[in-house]
Amino acid sequence: MSDEADSPFDHPANALVLEVFRLNGSLIRFGDELVKSLGLTSARWQVLGSIAHGRGTFPVARLADNMGLARQSVQRIVDDLAASGLVSFAPNPTHKRAKLVVMTPQGERVFRQATELWRPVADAMAWDADPRRLSNTAEALAAIRIRLESRSSNRSSE
Amino acid sequence: MSDEADSPFDHPANALVLEVFRLNGSLIRFGDELVKSLGLTSARWQVLGSIAHGRGTFPVARLADNMGLARQSVQRIVDDLAASGLVSFAPNPTHKRAKLVVMTPQGERVFRQATELWRPVADAMAWDADPRRLSNTAEALAAIRIRLESRSSNRSSE
DNA sequence: AAAACATTGACAGTAAACTGTCAAATGGAC
DNA sequence: GTCCATTTGACAGTTTACTGTCAATGTTTT
Numbered sequence: 001m002s003d004e005a006d007s008p009f010d011h012p013a014n015a016l017v018l019e020v021f022r023l024n025g026s027l028i029r030f031g032d033e034l035v036k037s038l039g040l041t042s043a044r045w046q047v048l049g050s051i052a053h054g055r056g057t058f059p060v061a062r063l064a065d066n067m068g069l070a071r072q073s074v075q076r077i078v079d080d081l082a083a084s085g086l087v088s089f090a091p092n093p094t095h096k097r098a099k100l101v102v103m104t105p106q107g108e109r110v111f112r113q114a115t116e117l118w119r120p121v122a123d124a125m126a127w128d129a130d131p132r133r134l135s136n137t138a139e140a141l142a143a144i145r146i147r148l149e150s151r152s153s154n155r156s157s158e
Numbered sequence: 159m160s161d162e163a164d165s166p167f168d169h170p171a172n173a174l175v176l177e178v179f180r181l182n183g184s185l186i187r188f189g190d191e192l193v194k195s196l197g198l199t200s201a202r203w204q205v206l207g208s209i210a211h212g213r214g215t216f217p218v219a220r221l222a223d224n225m226g227l228a229r230q231s232v233q234r235i236v237d238d239l240a241a242s243g244l245v246s247f248a249p250n251p252t253h254k255r256a257k258l259v260v261m262t263p264q265g266e267r268v269f270r271q272a273t274e275l276w277r278p279v280a281d282a283m284a285w286d287a288d289p290r291r292l293s294n295t296a297e298a299l300a301a302i303r304i305r306l307e308s309r310s311s312n313r314s315s316e
Numbered sequence: 317a318a319a320a321c322a323t324t325g326a327c328a329g330t331a332a333a334c335t336g337t338c339a340a341a342t343g344g345a346c
Numbered sequence: 347g348t349c350c351a352t353t354t355g356a357c358a359g360t361t362t363a364c365t366g367t368c369a370a371t372g373t374t375t376t
Contacts, residue, residue: 011284012290013280013284014280015293015296016295016299019299019300020178020182021225022225022226023302023306024179024182026226026303026306027175027178027179030306030307067179068179068184122169122171122172123171124305125174126170128305129302132170134171134173134298135170138173138174138177140287140291141174141177142180142181144181145181147286148181148184148188148279149184149188151188151279151282
């Protein structure tokens with residue numbers, strides 16, 4: 001199109017980045033609406049998913065690592081979930097402070113309901129786009145992220 | 159892996175969704191660091207990009223639509239940018255309240271500097287992954303987003 | 317022209333992420 | 347066993363995004 005404003009506007013990388021931002025927003029809004037009736041939000045649902053997904057139980061800091069978020073962000077959500085009775089803290093045999101986050105029976109029930117709401121959507125995605133393409137896409141994104149993270153010099157900024 | 163907790167954890171759609179969340183976070187953190195020395199953040203930089211990208215000038219609400227964000231979110235960023243002297247408001251011949259957002263010379267200078275910082279990163283992405291794959295990926299994400307947005311029944315919730 | 321509707325900016329309040337800092341707890345180095 | 351670095355949770359403050367509401371402006375319908 002433009003033949004003089006040749007800043008990297010039409011760069012394929014830019015189109016992808018913008019689309020990641022847009023899709024991220026859409027996913028969060030969709031999720032918020034999907035699980036609202038269960039008293040969940042996208043963020044709380046994600047934390048429950050992270051707990052459920054793990055083999056075994058973990059303290060908050062470990063969950064945060066798995067999700068790629070800051071400890072403090074996840075801590076606040078977990079505290080909210082605990083206040084709502086969806087998770088509780090179990091003593092950690094190997095660390096007095098870092099208590100283990102576990103779902104309560106109520107938490108498991110709610111999470112199962114959320115999973116049921118989500119399943120048809122996930123199926124529709126795979127049906128539209130064929131699972132292989134989804135996997136390819138996820139891999140491409142992961143490769144970009146790995147590159148990006150290794151570029152930003154220092155980890156553990158805290 | 160798990161042969162009894164057969165919730166759609168290993169669903170390809172889920173892996174993609176999680177990766178979108180992670181990459182979104184990484185991109186924002188990377189961008190924040192990249193343009194920090196220019197007095198910008200990822201959010202401000204994105205708004206400047208949205209202004210620069212458009213053919214012509216637009217009021218805030220139009221920029222928000224283009225970015226897939228709420229009017230109010232973009233308004234706040236634009237006000238910040240105006241306070242920093244990077245954008246200003248031009249009268250809109252066709253609408254007395256909806257003033258047009260334009261970059262100041264200083265804003266253009268800063269945005270150009272940000273573009274220079276970003277260019278090698280974008281090139282590296284395209285070099286790693288080949289531009290066609292980037293485009294394919296962006297298309298796949300867009301298709302998912304369109305589907306998702308048409309699923310959530312009503313637009314214009316406001 | 318008047319009434320109904322839609323768009324826009326402004327203002328208020330909430331949610332979710334971040335950074336920075338501190339003290340407690342753990343794990344190693346010596 | 348003592349020191350030292352790392353990990354962890356807690357607390358405080360900031361940024362960015364959201365929703366909801368209102369008044370002002372524009373647009374459409376009648």
